[in-house]
Structures are given as structure tokens and as C-alpha cells.
Amino acid sequence: MRSNQPQTIYLSEYKVPAYLVDHVDLRFELFEDGARVHSTLSVRRNPESSEDGAPLELDGDSLKLESVALDGAGLSASDYEDRGDQLVIASVPEQFELSVVTWIEPRNNTRLEGLYMSSGMFCTQCEAEGFRCITFFPDRPDVMARFRTRIEADKSSYPVLLSNGNDVDRGELDDGRHFVTWEDPFPKPCYLFALVAGDLVEKRDTFRTCSGRDIDLRMYVEPRNAEKCDHAMDSLKRSMRWDEEVYGREYDLDIFMIVAVDDFNMGAMENKGLNIFNSSCVLASQDTATDAAFQRIEAIVAHEYFHNWSGNRVTCRDWFQLSLKEGFTVFRDSQFSADMGSPTVKRIEDVTLLRTAQFAEDAGPMAHPVRPASYMEISNFYTLTIYEKGAEVVSMIHNLLGPEMFRKGSDLYFERHDGQAVTTDDFVRAMEDASGRDLSQFRLWYEQAGTPVLNVSDEFDQERGLYRLTIEQHIPDTPGQSNKKPQHIPFAVGLLGSRGEALPLILEAGEEHAPAERVLELTEASHTFEFHGISERPVPSLLRHFSAPVRVNYPWSREQLLFLMSHDPDGFNRWDAGQRLAVDVIQSLVGAAKDAAVEPRLVTSYRHLICDSSLDQALVAKMLQLPSEAYLIELADNADVPAIHRARERVLKHLAISLRDELVACYRRNFESGDYEITPEAIARRSLRNTALAWLLMINDEEGRELAFRQFRGADNMTDRMGALRALVNSDYGEDRNLALEEFYQQFREDPQVIEQWFSVQAASERAGQLPQIHALLEHPAFDWKNPNKVRSVVGAFAGQNLAAFHSPDGSGYDFLAEQVCRLDDSNPQIAARLVTPLTRWRKFAPAYRQRMQAALERVRDKAGLSRDVYEVVHKSLAD
Ligand code: 0A1
Ligand code: ZN
DSSP: OOOOSOOOEEGGGOOOOSEEEEEEEEEEEEOSSOEEEEEEEEEEEOTTOOOTTOOEEEEOSSOEEEEEEETTEEOOGGGSEEOSSEEEESOOOSEEEEEEEEEEOGGGOOSOOEEEEETTEEEEEOTTTTGGGTSOBOOSTTOOEEEEEEEEEETTTOOEEEESSEEEEEEEOSTTEEEEEEEEEEEEOGGGOOEEEEOOEEEEEEEEOTTSOEEEEEEEEOGGGGGGOHHHHHHHHHHHHHHHHHHOOOOOSSEEEEEEESOOSSSEEOOTTEEEEEGGGTOOOTTTOOHHHHHHHHHHHHHHHHTTTBTTTBEESSGGGHHHHHHHHHHHHHHHHHHHSOHHHHHHHHHHHIIIIIHHHHTSTTOOOSSOSEESOGGGGOOHIIIIIHHHHHHHHHHHHHHHHHHHHHHHHHHHHTTOEEOHHHHHHHHHHHHOOOOTTTTHHHHOOSOOEEEEEEEEETTTTEEEEEEEEEOOOBTTBOSOOOOOEEEEEEEEOTTSOBOOOBSSTTOSSOOSOEEEEEOSSEEEEEEBSOOSOOEEEESGGGOSSOEEEOOOOHHHHHHHHHHOSSHHHHHHHHHHHHHHHHHHHTTOOTTOOOOHHHHHHHHHHHHOTTSOHHHHHHHTSOOOHHHHHHHOSSBOHHHHHHHHHHHHHHHHHHTHHHHHHHHHHTOOOSOOOOSHHHHHHHHHHHHHHHHHHHTTOHHHHHHHHHHHHHOSSHHHHHHHHHHHHTSSOHHHHHHHHHHHHHHHTTOHHHHHHHHHHHHTOTTTOSHHHHHHHHHSTTOOTTOHHHHIIIIIHHHHHOHHHHTOTTSHHHHHHHHHHHHHHHHOHHHHHHHTHHHHTGGGBOHHHHHHHHHHHHHHHTSTTOOHHHHHHHHHHHOO
């Protein structure tokens, strides 16, 4: 059993491994009641280790040891020590073969780490430390070995047997069993090992690489999903081409496989040559997946594929370096998605996630640097900070170096470190060496946690024609870190004249051909920049494209924000000005009298957005989305969630009432009967008409209600069907809601991915997701506690999206979550630890809420036999 006595692991204590493994020979005998794993390791002492004569220590977890042999000679129990979480052999030669046989029980593996069963198939998840649940091994990424894997199983139940690399042998065995042997020529850490055995259909395609090699592409899915593979396959081919063109990266094996499994803790996994995906992140058809799902799938397929270079060929030395592969790969998949669709919209989506969720993490009890200095349970560090902030850090390097130098840097990084396990520092050094730039201060982005705050002020000197911008930075304290140093921040700016014209940014008097946008480099606690030749007070456009992951404070007037909304040449900042205006309006109504007026200019500007069809409709679709409750909470101190919820709803309803006719016209204008396409234009049209519908139903509009039902029943795609369902569920008409939910369920009851959406549309809705209804969903026959997607779609959606219900003043939402976390902690601690996150933010809320959240957390803390995963999160969030 794994130890529940959590220990902290420190980066500063990193030591090279005492032993290396050059080759691993695995034989899996798969049976209904368990699996026998025969492993033979070719081990040698690491010449770089100073630990002479160190014992051999192999990690293990939940393994039943059957036998150990060294160089072919069986060892007796006195020759080794089985500590449960480690197999230790006190004395070993310089070089030897170690053979170990273990017995494991995949059917009872509810943690979904190591080898487990999902809908009748065997599959694995080894990152970060799952391989030790399969066999004893030095389970750390700087031990890289060549793997040969033979899988044996019953042929009729498990006709498909897969592992990493190329299949080199296959044949029949007695008793209706068969085997396949796979060999992976590339040395890899064990976290990239994968195995799949099941009764799956195969979808095939091919890809010709830039050097003319033909790669076999294969997807393996359950037979009922055979028609949902095309989008992922097309996304894969686009990713392969893009990585060749943009990064010069060619695929290296002759075969690339993707498998879809229903039970999976995360989104997907980049195992070498054999990516395993959560079904919800790979399967799609027009009838069952929304536009957002199509886009997510394309991005995740790309992400996992891109890991083949950023992660697999060049991997992490230790788990503190996780962002080396994740930050860089998220940056790469964002670039890819931007190239495939609308770059501005993609940027808006990324920044929305970053500002809503990563900033909250950075301000909360689990805040940690992009390269953490310590952890208890590494699974807790697959965070928005590692992924999204890590990607922003790479993006800033890209901004500072420019695309050409950045490409030289990435070429150097891949060439220099191919086949190695390296650090974030090695990545930065490659960028420095290729570009000649000094990034020493920039490295603080990897070391200091917390979101930098930039306070911007300005002065206009009419007489001298000078405009002065002063930017002060400070980085808030985070657990274990205070008095931080100023960071190196690329700060993109522009200045607008009174007619909306972009002014030249002249930093040296007399400078000719000055650009209209500059990336200012902030390195000090305070910086002042002077712009010459300015004849009237300009409106500053700050942090264009969100050039750094920071908070910007500047005393914009509503007038200036309205001006930027319609004039800023940077689409991202146009959107951002609209968000700031809406935030300001909503905040001013929190706790205000019921009849307090809603800013009339907000209505005017939204009317303009809805009616002017010459505007970029994809951007308009984004601009019409009011800031989310989660974002408003993130911006607040002592948040009173019901009050924020009421203020936001008040603004929404006011906009809907004021713009009722325009919304109906917008709906009709954007209604189309042509073929379903997934282009930015078509996505924008669907988004606009579904926003119009949602708003009309918020005010119980009779015509809106008819349109919603017609769309719900007549839709030829899930975006429209779900848009109408969501609008009906959130309306005040209880009967409509029940009717639509029931019709939807009957139509899609056989499809688990759609039923997950059906669960979450209810759990996330104030009107359909009060606690008694949530309890009913948990009792529903389609609900399954063992399936992480189902748990996320009910419990996660309730606590993460149905904020007014979760923060109900009597604390019942908190008690509910605490109870579900305790229940899950025994079966799946990774999921339990993720689910508890909303409670950990207790310091954000008004005192009455805070106390109840704290009490709920304490109940989780006091649960007997708490997992290391939940222990770490709960203890850190209760600490002072
Ligand atoms: N490396 C994967 C994410 C992943 C991480 C951990 C997992 O199990 C604990 C599973 C997947 C990625 O970035 O896609
Ligand atoms: Zn990843």
C-alpha cells in the first residue's frame, strides 16, 4: 500500500540516479482476475553518481512480489527487502540483469494509475508515477531505457494488443490466447510507457512526412464510436504538417496510434507512439459534439502529438521541471490553434482561462512557481500555473526574441538535448545561446510565484509635447515567498489620438519612422517612458495581446474604455476594454439599490456590436460574453457571491430587455440552413444566435421560447441543440426545462459523452442544479462514481460553475462538496484532490462564507486514512 505519511520532496535535494537502466524487457500475462508482469532490467551503475556501492532501490506501489532473480539466479527473501513502496537490494554488481515478477489487479484499480480496466479493456496511465504500480522500477524521468514489451491475452476478448514503438512479432498461444511483441527503439522514461488490450475497432490513415516517409496512423475505439474518429484523425494530420512547417519537427516512428478510453483522470497522455485519450477529448461527430468540443479535440490531439518532441525526445530531468514540457507544449498548441482559426479569438480564450483560473491559483494557498521548489504529491502539480502560466513564460521569450530567433533557439534546444532529460534552465540557455540575449533576470519567472501587478500612471505635458507613462511593478507574497525581485516583463503598448488614429511612438526626440506599437521591457520596480511629439492627451492601449501574464491597473474612465472598444487596432485590447467596462458596471451594482441605473452607454455599445454586421463577427461573439461570475469573484475581495450573481444577472436582463428586438433580428440574421462547417465564421454565427437565444430566455420572451424549441428539435448539430437546451434550462419555465431535458436524454441515452454534457448543463445551472436536484443526478442510473468524467460533470460542474448554489449562505454547498471529496478519496485520490479546489479558496470570500468553507475543509482534513493527494491540498489551504 502507498504510504499516507506525506513527505515533502525538494528540488534542492536532487541527485543523479545511482543506477541506470539501458533496457527493459516486459512480458504481460493478462487474465480476467489480474496480470502477471515479468520484467527484466539491464542495469548498470551510473558513472556520474558519486554514491559508490549504493543499494539498488526500485519504486513500487500496490504490487504483489512473486520472485526476484539477479543475473539469472533466484534471490531469497533475505537478499532483498520488500518495503511495499520500494524493493531494495543492498549489494549489486556494477552491471547486471534483474528479473522481477509481480502480480497486479487491474480490475480493482480505481485510482486509474498504472494498469487498469476501462469498459472491458486494459489500459495504462503512467505519468507521473504510475509505472511503479505495474512493476518495481526506478520511477523517475531521468532514467531512460529502451523497452520491449510482449503482451499475452485471450484472443477473443482482447484481439487488439498495443504498446509503444513497432510491432515486431505476433503469434498464437494455447487455450485461445495470443501475443504481440512491441519494440520501441527510442530510450524513454517509464512514465511514457503504455499498454492497451481490448476488443477495439481500428481506423487507419497515412501521413507522408517532409522527408517522404509514410507513417501509419491508427485510431482504436470501441465499436460504438467508430463514426466519431474523423475529426481527431484530420487534426492529427494537420498537427504533423504544422510541426514540420513551423518547428522543423518530423515524426520519428513508422506508426502513430491513438486510443480512446472512457475512464481517464486527465484529458490525454502522450505515451511514445501510443497516445491514450479520454473519450471526451477525442471522439466527435456533428450530432454529438459542440463547436467548443471540436476545437478542444483539435488542440489536445495537437498537444499530445507535439509532445513527441517537446516531452518525449527531450524530456524532464525531474518533476520540478514539468513545465519544461507542458508550458512549451501548451505554447505550441496555442500557436497551432491560432493558425488553424482566429488568432484573436484564441488569444481571448487563453487569457480568459488564465485570468479567471490561473490568477486565482497564483493568489491562493497552492500558489507555486512555474518551476516549483517542493511538492508532496506530484499529481497535484498538473496545474494551470505549470501549463498555462508556463506557456505564457515561453510566449514572453517568443515576444522578446522575435519569431526568427525563437525558432533558432528551439532548433538548438532540440538538437542539443535530443535523447536527454533536462531542465527549464537548459531551455532558457538554448534560447540565450541562439539569440545572444541575456535572460538571467527573465529566469525569475520560473522561480517566483504570484501574478505581478503593474500600476500604470501617466502625465501629459502639453507644452513640450511629451506623454509620460510610469509603470510600477510589484509581486504579491505567496506561501513561502515574500519580498520578491522585479521581473523582466515585455509590455506591448500603443497610443491613440482623439480620432482613434494610432500615434507614432517616438522615444528619442527626432526619431523618424517610429512604430505605432512597441514592446517596452520592464526590468525595474519602476520605469518611466517618455513619448515625444504628442500634441494632445492620448488614450493608452496597454499590454496589447496580453504580452505578459500580469494584472494592469490604470484609472481608465468609462469614456476611454468605450473609445478603445471601438478604436483600438489590437482586437484583443478592444475585447479587453469591453470586459473592463462590463466589470466596472457590474461591480458598481453589487450591493446597490434594486433600482440603481445600469450604465446606458453599455447598452449603446452592445447595440452597436449586435447590429453592425461589418464588424469581425468572431470578435463580436466574444465581446458579447459578459465577464463570468468566476472572474468577477477573482477580482473581488471578501466576495459575496449571491450579490455578484444578482448584479451580473441584473445587467444581463437589462441588456436583454433594452435590446430585445435587436436580439431577435440578430438571431434570425445568423440562422442558417446550409451545411455544418467548423470555420471561425460559422462558429461565430452559431455563437451569436445562441447568445441571442440565451438572453431572450433570461427575460422569458415568448418568441425566444418558440425559437428555442424549434432550434432544439430541428438542430442538425450539437452546438445548436445544446445552445437551445441550455437556454431553456436557464429560463424560468420549469415545464419547458423538464420537457427539453427529458427529450434530450431519450435521444442520447446510449452515448456517455453526450450524457456527460446533459449532466453538466443541469449541475451548472442555478435553476436546474439546486442541491436536491444534484442529489437526484447522483442517483441517476447513468451516473457512475468510478468514471471521472461523470464525477466532474455533476460534482465539478456544481462547485465550479453553479456558483450561486455552491455558495449558498447556509453552507450546504460546501458540506456537499466535502462529503463527495471524502467519498472519492478512497477510490480515486487524484480526482478527489482536484475536486476540493473550490473550497481551498476560502480566503476570497466574505467572513460568513469563509468560516463555513473552512469548517468543511476541516472535516475533509479529519477523515481517517486521507490520501497524500488530498492531504497536501487541504493542509496547505488551512495553513496560516
Ligand atoms: N502529460 C499529459 C497530462 C497527464 C498528466 C498526468 C496524467 O495522469 C496523472 C495524465 C495525463 C498532457 O499534458 O497531456
Ligand atoms: Zn502535456
